[in-house]
Amino acid sequence: MTVGIDLGTTNSLIGIVDDGRVLLVPNRRGHVLTPSVIGIDMNGEVIVGEAARNQAVSAPGRTLHHIKRHMGERLTLPLGDEMISPEEGSAAILRVLRQDVARYTGGAAPESAVITVPAHFDDRQRNATVEAGLLAGFRHVRLLNEPTAAALPYAARDVQRERILVFDFGGGTLDVTCLEREGDEFHVAATVGDGNLGGVDIDGIVLDRLAREVEAQTGLDVTKDPTMEQMLRNMAETAKTELSDLEETTIAIPFVAGSGGMVHISVVLTRAELEDAIAPVVNRAMGITDEALRDAGLKQDGFDTLVLAGGSSRLPVMRRALAERFPVAIASMINPEEIVAVGATQLADSRRNGRFSLHDVVSGTLALELADGTCIPIVHRNQTIPARRTRVFTTVADDQVEAEIHLLQGDRPRAAENRSLGKFLLSGLEEAERGSPRIAVTVEVNADGVVTVHAGDEKTGSSREMVARARPRELKQPIRGDFQDWLRSLARRGKILLDHAPAGLAAEVSELVALAESSTGSAEQEYAITVLETLLLEITARAMIRGDTGGARAER
Template sequence: MPKAVGIDLGTTNSVIAVMEGGKPEVIVNAEGGRTTPSVVAYKGEERLVGQIAKRQAALNPKATLYEVKRFIGRRWDEVKEEAARSPFTVKEGPSGSVRIEVNGQDLAPEQVSAEVLRKLVADASAKVGTGIKDVVITVPAYFDNSQREATRQAGEIAGLNVLRVINEPTAAALAYGLERKGNETVLVFDLGGGTFDVTILELGEGVFEVRSTAGDTHLGGADFDHRIVDWLAGEFQKEHNFDLRKDPQALQRLIESAERAKIELSSATETTLSLPFITFDPETRTPLHLERTLSRAKFEELIGDLLKRVREPVQQALRDAKLSPNDINEVILVGGSTRVPSVKRIVKDIVGKEPNESVNPDEAVALGAAVQAGIITGDANLGDIVLVDVTPLTLGVEVKGGMVAPLITRNTTVPAKKTEVFTTAENNQPGVEINVVQGERPMTVDNKSLGRFKLEGIPPMPAGRPQIEVTFDIDANGILHVTAKEKSSGKESSIRIENTTTLDKSEVERMVREAEQNAAADKARREKIEKRNNLDSLRVQALQQIEESQAEQSLKDRVKAVTDEVEGAIAGDDDAQIADVQKRLEEALRELMQAGSGQDQGQGAQAQGKTQPDDVIDADFKPAD
């Protein structure tokens, strides 16, 4: 039976997990790792994803994309700062959206994220032995409607059936509380690579009820890294009058070094950043090197203002839940950036207790998503688990004077539905335009517009007479549907909020087709390479057998003659030639091994060499897909 899985689509790393025997388990990727870097590289016609993409980033900085989660579902004017510090080209797309330029092609962030999802699911399918289509994907609790919709679209582009989009802290709480029976109030502190969330939940008797959530979607470990980058680049510029941030290759090396330094400073009090040949002197062309020692104290100084920003969402979540720090039973740390010692100190200072570190901060979200996938698909071993989540931000409509009329306030339990009646501002007004907004400010201009739609055909009536019912319906994914209806005429209009920053249906369908075509092309290229690698491995084994075998020289010469054909076959583009050479080499090698084995047996106890190779090559044998 096909499995449903949970996916933590992270800014820095992603994880996939599945329910096995009533417990969530992380599925390792093809490289044997439990986490997969959320990195995609475009190299010629190839797409590289994960660790292999990350390894070549310094040599291919303009076409190696990472931290793309920071751009998904966002408007260009929201991400200019992040875009400016990327080695690759991030620019404004249609209708104020975000696009990433690679090799002359403009890519939507959803397309890039789909490549990561496709890699995760392909590797997991190979491990569990069955194709995977059904997924639960997590998002930061403070993601707005368009970011959630864009994440769901990334899953569609990857060819997946997205069962649910759930909040990351809520997923982590599911992983933490799965086997706990008592009643607890838990604060989940989730500081990942690109986003920060705080969620307070009540756990008890199989019910996971979110009380409040708050956060900052512009704060994460990547911001810590870039403070180190700016410090290093500033120090180098003072010494050599050259800004390394203007050189994409040098910038990529700075970012990688900064990330390593941040990780090392979680356990050490100082670290050395050494980058030989970081650039060349523009006048003399002599190589320039960068080496600096960074102490933990200096690092904490560099990120001091970022650490201050951690406090307000925690305090906001407590206020919204109407709780004091003393009411919190456990604090769960989620996200790799919670390993930074100063972050742990701040959490302890605010809540007044040591954080609970019983869950793996890198894996808890994916494990919880797997639990949610099990709940949706009716996993018999889960019992009666109920997840009650909330919407992170207030949803409303614009009214006269540019004000916002809220319909669903933040921290309302989802799914939720609310109807309010509005009217016209002018006599005989034939229609109204409804601007759906999200945010906490009283004026529309200070919030985010999620989309607009028109209700037309209102009968001529004096201002204030028409009764226009506006209904907000937010589903379990946190995605909004809005309907407007004029009561006397029955005229109705609706919109499924797909912000202009997300993709319309035709674009998603096109990207799905492109992704499928690219997947087929990538598979064909991989198979082509594997055939050549297998043939070359066979050649090496044959040469070794020629050296070791006691068979007649004429037979060894015949095998050697076939090995001499291998190099030409590998260099060519003829798969039929590859197959022919491999078949003849396998047959000749088998004959050589049998002849050598027979001669060894005739020599009795005097023969001390191998009578059989370590790997028996058979014409019907091939590596597993």
């Protein structure tokens, strides 16, 4: 059985196909939405979902929210007395979802999953999501872009050809994607996103309003009281939700200690006040929508269907802004909070019947660094994949016998301002005057989003090839938090991922894990971190390349 999973910033869902129909599996409390929250209870046990969310006010130091926003970052997050990586945190959520399916069906836990990710996620974030799936116990993982997942359920309609705009505004991210559908075949024309724009940012705006009111009446700085801050954050989220249906709501904050004793604070917030406060968020979202249209080469009246996904898309002000831009009805067959999981589950089932054909685009420009530190684009952002392009370069010095091939992702003119996806040295070049040798470099992106670079001297035949991926030593991203905590996290993850590595690679990982657990010198530890990070990336990258033959693949 292959399941479909929406691994969200605020909530996660898992689905199966039962008798030809998508069924979203309820958790132990009977709800299909599982809060993406993990915690440590009073007995030291890991808890996930509603139980973890419910203890957030009383035990903020033992509770973690919004882990998805940190995926792919070199940091550890505090969870009680332990520090864990974002991959481990997401794995805890995925593990519980997997167990929910086993409990619901009465069978074994599923080993294959289609997990959705924001369309704008880069290779580093996608690798981290694959790793989380492997850590959770899945043997086979396929990635699917969230906006594409949201469009899939509408393939069942009688309309054979249509243009679809997906506005996916979730708890932590925004993606806007333009697609064309012909029957069960989907072509992505363009996608633009922001990983730091979502419902939690609106919650933060309301939280600021409540915090100012508390400080004005009591003198209390909420930011220095984690328990009070979490309580107000919960109230802010509830108020935001209520104002999608009501014109005003009253937020009661009881028993706040002030200089004159206990104070009961009551704040009335109207929908108009909320909409005025979040106008910058709405404007930013509409700006991203306009950018997606420009990239797709389409006009505002060039769509047949507008699909909304994500709970934050329910906001009336967001719907009005979209209605003003697009003269089409909003497709509302499926709950926006559930539609991504439904699409992921449909794709999971289509692995048996081959129902859907997906054609996506490159999420970021792929470029090569030149000798002067600038870079030249090879495959452009929003180019349809699979894509392949070759450019011919030459030498910059007489009798030059080797050249560095450095692949980057980004649109900035300077190489240092973009993200490195890897580099290698091509030797064996023709010894000749500068400008004479011809070095053909081909950048290829396959249908699964895996990038390969091939370079060769046309005269000598010398060549090299590299599968591109973000490498730890080239990210220039320092470890955030304690060095030792990150090393311990790598060791824990390495032990679990041993089962997914071929024999030779598994032996290397075992040696590095042992070194990480026994080393005391900083030089040894730095070496262990660098090599372990590279090996874990190698395991997930191999899984990405294996695709349907057993492993993970990325369906953009």
